[in-house]
Amino acid sequence: MAADLPPLSVADALREAVAHHHAGRLPEAERLYRAILRVQPGHPDAHHNLGVLISQTGRPADALPHLASALASSPACEPYALSYAGALLHAGRAEEALLLIQTAMGRGLDSPNTRALRQGAETAILAPLAALFQAGRHPELQAMARALLARQPGFGFVWKALGVSLLAEGKSDMAVWRKAAELLPGDAEVHYNLGLALHNSGQPEDALACWRRALAIRPGFAEAHNAMGNALQDMGQSADAVACYRRALEIRPDFAEAHNNLGNALHNIGRSAEAAGCYRRALEIRPDFAEAHYNLGRILMVLGRSGDAAACCRRALELKRDFPEALNILGNALQSIGQATEAVACYRRALEIRPDFAGAHNNLGNTLQRLGQFTDAVACYRRALEISPNHAEAHSNFLFCLSHGEEVDAPTLFAEHCRFADRFEHPLRGQWPRHRNSREPERRLQVGIVSGDLRDHAVAYFIEPVLAHLAGRRGLALHGYHNHRHEDDVTRRLRAHLRHWHPVAAWSDAALAEKIREDGIDILIDLSGHTANNRLLTFARKPAPIQLTWIGYPNTTGLRAMDYVLMDPFNAPYGAYEHDYVEKFARIPSSRTFLPFASAPPVNELPALGSGSVTFGSFNSPGKLNQGTLLLWSRVLRAVPGSRLLLGNVGEGALRERLAEDFARCGVSAERVTFQPPMKMADYLALHHQVDFILDTTPYTGGTTTNHALWMGVPVLTITGPSSTRCLCAGILGRVGLTDWVADDADDFVRRAVEWAGRLEELAGLRAGMRDRLLHSPLRQPQTVAKGLEIALRTMWRRWCAGSPVESFEIALEELSSGEWE
Structure with missing residues (x-):
């Protein structure tokens, strides 16, 4: 035994040293620990306890060699690991402390104490990053984080901090979030943010998987439910999105963004009045929510309240000055209340902010066209189509505008309509279904009518008298596919004449085509052509065996899927312009009647x-x-x-x-x-x-x-x-x-x-x-038009049943006085 040790064994000396240590007699304890180490230089407990004592007296750097020696002798000893890691942390060496804790936890040393120490080390490492974040110094933060990760790439929380800093700058680095998720598999926020990155990069399915993982970890994660709703919206699954938003709001009733998003989803499935209520609730929670003001304005336009819509958009612009979407809707509202000059200014301002805003170019074209400025309107439509070649609405508006102009001759106009078909119909032709409608020439026909104008609109004056006469015909079952979100008294009158009624404004073109096939429609009638609220991209999918266009538009649709156009000798003189139509002419004795306005004043003298x-x-x-x-x-x-x-x-x-x-x-x-x-x-x-x-x-x-x-x-x-x-x-x-x-x-x-x-x-x-x-x-007379139409429909159907090609034909006036009509 060394001379400076009391006459005790090493074990007894260690017990006495520990007693001094616990009693706070630190000098006596330190003297005994050091004496033991002179006798047994590798004694693990003496090194450990001496290191702890030195650290307790404010000298963590001096304690480290002793703690390291203790841990080296027993790597699986949790107290040794914790003490060494704690001293490293107190000595300002948080990275080394964390690495040590991670190693220890990897060996199974996972306890509340190790987890607390790990959190302390992470907090110490994050502290300078957090200070930079609070100061908004994101480039410095990101540089510091990347330098740290270059040394220690296994620090998942630093990857997370880097990702959050990038998000604050409007950036989303998927690689950063993937690495964070790999290293922090139990962190719900990391999976949530990885989902956002995937969604923003056009991978909604993968994003949904991340959010489901986040919700498995934290079921009450309202933001994840909201994000899932957004992805489902983008995937066209608005009904499922509604359920996600409602779940988010069960968790957080004051979640203004979720109320706003719920409004968007409800609007997409045709529940516009409910959507308006959601936007109003969002604004009760957050009166300065510019997007909700804009969305409320957008929905009020749909509901026909243009003045209120304009007020909402102006409020949105007060809150968010450079808001091109709000300027665009404000322009629409102003246009609808007769302030076209102000509308033009709104669209132009929106385009100053966002020159590639195809929708604003399109709407500017519409307004200029209504002002008779055809050349400028055509230029707007062309620009919209340069930006967005698949903007079918702009293409239809372009064709409608050309139809009004004086510069375009008939062959050029026809070619432009055919170009519409080349763009939108040609890719779909290979998917046209093989129609399995029963080929019985005399059976009751399922006839569908597709229009956005089954309401207080000019088209209704032409179609309502005819439907009134066709409604009771035994040979026809009439289906109305109403493609407008608003219904009025005229809509309700028209609906009474139709055996089946389908509001379809919220449906995609593909979904509507599938619905028409499921309904077993034999003959599908378009009443719009290239006018507003048309569904030509549904017709381009050829959902019915026979398709024809009538009333709404005076030119060809350009679609090969459209078999016939309904005409008469008065609006289509023989040989005048059949060559300007893709469709074949089905001439009846008269193709137009008209319902006078019920409250029209009497005729006066000349x-x-x-x-x-x-x-x-x-x-x-x-x-x-x-x-x-x-x-x-x-x-x-x-x-x-x-x-x-x-x-x-x-x-x-x-x-x-x-x-x-x-x-x-x-x-x-x-x-x-x-x-x-x-x-x-x-x-x-x-x-x-x-x-x-x-x-x-x-x-x-x-x-x-x-x-x-x-x-x-x-x-x-x-x-x-x-x-x-x-x-x-x-x-x-x-x-x-x-x-x-x-x-x-x-x-x-x-x-x-x-x-x-x-x-x-x-x-x-x-x-x-x-x-x-x-x-x-x-x-x-309405009965004359109705008779001619029914006979024409039956003629088309018989030809299809016989496998005959689509050809022009005429129903003579004498045919109307024969058959079951009489």
Whole structure:
């Protein structure tokens, strides 16, 4: 025994040293530990206890050699590992401490003490990173984290800190989160953030797997439920998304983002009123939630509340100045309440912020088109399609705009429609189904009608009288596929005439096509063509054996899937323009009737008889008022001294100024032209009391406005020509025997206008008897159109049952008086 040890054994000396240590007599304890080590230099307990004592006296660096020696002798001893790691941590060597703890835990030394020490080491390592995060110094934080990981790549929590810093800068590095998830498999937040990275990179299925893992770890993780809803939304599974958002809100009722997202999902499945409630709840929680203000504005537009929608979007822009989506919806709202100039400014501002915003280019084109600025509108649509070649709505709007212009000839217009099919239909042709509809030529036919205009819309005036006559026909079962989120009184009337009713505005084109196949539709009718709320991409999937287009659009759809277009000899003279259609012509004796407005005012006497001068009128949309039309009208005004022109549906000050300037350049002074803004139907019809006869637009002639004018006793002077748009008005006039009002060219138009302006007594008589003429014209009767349509549908069906090719055909007038109709 060494001389400086008391006369004790090493074991006894160790017990005495420990007693001194526990009693706080640290100098005595330290003297004995050191004495033991002089006798037995490798004694593990003496090294360990001496290291602990030295560390306790504020000298952790001096304690480390002793603690290291103890652990080296017994690597599996938890107290040795914990003491050494603690001293490393207190000595400012947190990285080494953590590595030691991780090694110990890997050997099974997993206890509350080791976990607490690990957390302490991680906190020490994170402290400088946290300080940089709080200061917003993310580049420095990221540099520090990457340097640390270069030394110690196994620190999962540092990977996590790096990922969080990148997220704060709007970046999402998937590799960072994958590494964090590998090293921290039990960390729900890490799996959540990896899911976000996967979702942002277009991998929603993998993202869902991560969020499910996060929820397995932490079932009450509201953000993960919300994120799952977002991914399901992107995958088109809005109904499932609704369940996720509702679960998130069960956990966190004040989760404003989840309320907002729930509103989006409900809107997508057609529950717009409920969606509005969700946005309002989000705003109760967070009044400064710009996205919720924007979404509420968007939904109010759908619900027809444009003024309220505009207010919501303005509030969103107050909270988030550079918000192109809100500017876009604000533009839509302003456009719908007649403030087109302000709408144009909104779209242009949105495009300054986001030049590649295809939707804003499209909407700007729509507004410019309505203002008659066709060249600029076409440029907007082309730009939208450059940015987003698969933007079907913009492509349809582009075609609709070209149909109004004067510069594009018929072959070019036809080619442009075919290009639509090349883009959208051609990729689908290989997936067209083999239709298994029962080939029984005389069985009841399942007939589907697809339209976004089964509501208070011009199309309803044409279709409602026909449906009323077809509703009770034993040979037909009518299905209505209503493609608008809003229903009104007209919708409810139309719905009563249809055996089956399907609201489909929230359905994808593919889902709607599958629904039509499941319903066993034999013949599918499109009432939209390339107008708003069309479902041509559903027709492009060929869900029904026979498909035809009617009423809504005067040109070809361009789709090979569309077999027929329903025509008559009045709007499709033989040989005039069949070559401009992909579809074959199914001609019936009359393809149009019209339901007059129930509260229309009575017909008045001819105004010119009292005033002594003729007043011409036009109530077509400003989008038809091209330069050629204005030149033509100006020729008439110059040729009829003292005559005036009343232009309705012109509300914009800027539009009025432009039109007045155009007329002045054509030699017509401002006092000869009167402008009237858009107004309610009864007031609009009453304006006809001031008009002697209507001057039609060209090349896109009047349809609905012509019918309204005739009901008010006012004839319409039009020009026909070799295109469908030029024959719209001529067809209406031809069905009621008013062929004297159809001119062959511009010179003939001016000549006829001058002649009729000088035949006031005859004009007055025509006016007085016009309603009676309309009511008793055989070719205008709803039953005539309904009969012809049903016989045409049966003809198409018989041909399909026989395996005959699709060909043009005609139903003669005599056929309507035979068969079961009688």
